[in-house]
Amino acid sequence: MSAPTVLSWKTAAVAHRTAKLGRKVLVCAPFGRDAESVAALLAKEGYEAAVCRDLTDVASRLDDAVGALLLTEEALAPDPAPLTAALDAQEPWSDVPIVLLATPRATAASWPTEAVRLRLPERLTNVIVLERPLGAVSLVSGVASALKARQKQFEIRELIEEQRRAAQALDAQVKERTADLEQALHRLRTEMAERARAEDHLRQAQKMEAVGQLTGGIAHDFNNMLTGVMGSLDIIRRRIASGRLDDIDRFMEAATASAQRAANLTQRLLAFSRRQALDPKPLDVNVLIRSLGDLIKRSIGENVALALDLSDRLPLIVADANQLENAIINLVINARDAMPDGGELTVSTRAADGDPAGRGAGAAARGLVAITITDTGVGMDETTLAQVFEPFFTTKPIGQGTGLGLSMVYGFATQSGGKAEIRSAPGRGTSVAIHLPASDAEKVETAPANGETPSFHGAGESVLVVEDEPAVRQLLREVLEELGYETVEASDGQSALPILSSNRKLNLMISDVGLPGINGRQLAEEARRHRPDLPILLVTGYAEPAAGRTGFLGASMSLITKPFTLEIVAAKVREMLAHGKDRPLA
Ligand SMILES: Nc1ncnc2c1ncn2[C@@H]1O[C@H](COP(=O)(O)OP(=O)(O)OP(=O)(O)O)[C@@H](O)[C@H]1O
Ligand SMILES: [Mg+2]
Incomplete structure (x- = not known):
């Protein structure tokens, strides 16, 4: 080597x-x-x-x-x-x-x-x-x-070893990150749950406050009105006792006015709870608004200019005319209050699109009509705006606002199958729109002219009165007898049944809807089994939920709402008896 x-x-x-x-x-x-x-x-x-x-x-x-x-x-x-x-x-x-x-x-x-x-x-x-x-x-x-x-x-x-170590390190990092993320997620969930709980509490507290406000508000207003009624009645009694009948009318009018205000209050409450008995009919909004013109002008005073901007290509709408007038007047008064130094009020109508909640495809296809009341007043900030539809929410001094105006408008629009919308900004005025469903009717039904009630006397026709409230029952009986009818009374549906199935002469049944046991609507059905042609007048304190007026009432049935005046009952009874005349009695 x-x-x-x-x-x-x-x-x-x-x-x-x-x-x-x-x-x-x-x-x-x-x-x-x-x-x-x-x-x-x-x-x-x-x-x-x-x-x-x-x-x-x-x-x-x-x-x-x-x-x-x-x-x-x-x-x-x-x-x-x-x-x-x-x-x-x-x-x-x-x-x-x-x-x-x-x-x-x-x-x-x-x-x-x-x-x-x-x-x-x-x-x-x-x-x-x-x-x-x-x-x-x-x-x-x-x-x-x-x-x-x-x-x-x-x-x-x-x-290989290095790669393994790197992979391990990566794995550890991934695990660490995952754990971090999981922790963050957990924290987030806990926070969300806490927040939801807090919101629940707040909602509950707000609800309780609203309920308190509501009951307090009602109690306050009712007490005032009852004082008016009771005080007047008291004075009337004293005057009668002492034989001083000269200006008793004044106190009777005061009592009636107070009671009427109470009736308006319950009307607004029912409107807000969407349970008022509505009488929706095809109507022309422009005609309705023009007919309100004078009343609107009187309400707004001379400082505020009124402009009507009415579209002339509008379909008819389906709504309760009285309640719509009520809603418009409420909005007009709100607008006036927002313009203490004057301004301009515009009432406009437009055909609007949109499917109101809860309406069938037909209504959606027919569309909505918007009635908008716009003012150039003080407007509202966002906090106020968020609460205006709440019952008894008011920024007005005690005695000047009940806070039921807008909640009534809201309830009315919703119950009518439409909606209410409000736009406002501080210093830039307010605009409230009521959207109501269009009708497919071509023209407005003309109601039979009611005229003023001529003095009228019945000819001993027999009327069955079914009412569980003794005071109301007695009142009905007295007014009917005064009008020349005979009455039969029953305090509930159960005790009305034998009368209906008997051979007794009956020309009309008047029944409360909200009866204990068999309700008025069911009783009407029973009555029809025995007496197919008997006219039936139902009396209700509020609309039955989910019962539309048309579906609720059968042939020769009618509905009046409490509180009613005696003239209304008299006119309705006469009308129904006149219709029943041509038919053979059961
Ligand atoms: N056009 C408007 N401009 C400014 N603020 C308004 C207008 N309309 C309503 N508001 C505000 O909304 C609140 C509630 O209105 P709503 O009509 O429900 O009750 P109210 O007018 O206070 O009392 P009520 O109508 O029962 O007499 C008012 O107090 C006011 O603060
Ligand atoms: Mg108001």
Whole structure:
């Protein structure tokens, strides 16, 4: 072996010889002293060589610190199994290189090393075959390239390890982030739940406040009105007792006016709760507004100019004319109050689109008509605006506003199948729109002229009065008898049934709707079973929920609402009896 050759492979081998791992070479050469002399040679070159007895010994010592195996072909001959098993057991990155010293007889072949490879067990792939005899230089250089290849494997192992660590770090980071996010989410949920609870509390508190305001407001107003009625009645009684009948009319009028105000109040309350008995009919809004013109002008006074901006291409609408007038007057008065120094009030009508909640497709197709009352007054800030539809919300001084105007307008519009909308800004005026459903009717039904009630006397027709409230029942009986009718009374539906099924002469039944047990509507049905043509007049304090007027009333049935005046009852009874006249009595 010549020095320069040795030097050249030495330089190439420096890296793996100084490497920490993989400098160990397991040597297995069973015959003679081959193993010891190879080991000595390798040791001299700076490698760590370990002599193994056989392949089992090699297998048992094969670990990550081993850089290469140096085997003779004879060592493989008896049974390669222990070695192949050990090779199989290596980590995926590891394939320890083997330097195989071929048996000398192989040199006879023309491609001796190839012949050796063909004889090797299949598992042995990473093999450098060296022919024998061979010089020290070839041997050392073979071992050196095996160790170099092994270093590459260590590098790969390092890379894999690094990747694993990076993946782990990433995994940990992801986990940490996920945990953070989960925590944040949890916090958010808790906060949301807390907020919802707080909002619930607030809502509840606001509701209670509204209820308190409502009951307080009603009680206050009612007390005033009752004082008016009771005080007047008291004075009347004293005057009668002392025979001073001269200006008793004044007190009767005062009592009536107070009672009328109470009736208006309940009307507004029912309107707000959307339970007033509405009498929706096709009507022309423009006609209605023009007819209100004088009243509006009188309400707004001279400082405010009135402008009517009425669209002439409007369909008829379906609404209760009285309540619509009521709503418009309420809005006009609000507008006047908002313009203490004068201004302009505009009442306009427009065909509007939009599907009001709860209406069928038909109504949506027919559309809505908007009646808008606009003023140039003080306007409202957002806080006020948010509350104006609440009952008893008012910014007016005590005694000047009940706070029921807008809530009535809102309830009326909604109950009529439309909606109410309000726009306002401080200093920029206010505009309130009532949207009401258009009618498919072509023209307005003309109601039979009522005229003023001529003095009228019945001819002993028999009227069944079903009413659970004794005072009302008595009142009805007295007025009917005064008008020349005969009356039969029942305090509820149950006791009315035998009268209906008897042979007794009956020309009319008047029944309260809100009766205990069998209600007025059910009683009407029963009555019809016995007396198919009996006219029936129902009296109600408020509209039955979900019962539209048309669906609620059958043929020859009519409805009046409490509180009623005696003139109204008289006129209605007369009208119904006149209709029933042509029919044979049951
Ligand atoms: N056109 C308007 N301009 C400015 N503020 C208004 C207008 N209309 C209503 N408001 C405000 O809304 C509140 C409630 O109005 P709403 O008509 O319900 O009750 P009210 O007018 O105070 O009393 P009521 O109508 O029962 O006599 C008013 O007190 C007022 O603050
Ligand atoms: Mg008002």
